[in-house]
Amino acid sequence: MQLKHVARVSSSEEKSDRFYINLLGLNKVCSKTLPSTLSKQIFNIDAELKIIDYSDDNIHFEIFIDDNKRWETNRIDHVCIQVDNLESFLETCRSMEIKIIQVPKGDACITFIKDDDLNLFEIK
Secondary structure, eight states: OEEEEEEEEESOHHHHHIIIIIITOOEEEEEEEEOHHHHHHHHSOOSOEEEEEEEOSSOEEEEEEOTTOGGGTSOOOEEEEEOSOHHHHHHHHHHTTOEEEEEEETTEEEEEEEOTTOOEEEEO
């Protein structure tokens, strides 16, 4: 298993830059937009969300910008891990009755699970 990224939420890009660039010294790698259709399916938030990636050689943060604080009731923050065998891992999740969220995205599928405390994990 390998940690791929940690996703967090910030209320503004300025606050995000201040923390991840000015304090942690990370590089602002790119920004992208999560369409509202995917945001609704994954996080139950019916809104387009801006995502900013900050990283260096050792760490990658994926920061969702949401000034409406919708994430206080609908969780966006998550940890992304890569497993050796996705199908085997998901079968174990099913046998343990772990909630699985799979959302089509183009030719692929985005996979999340929730632990018993509703913490989100993206699985690759």
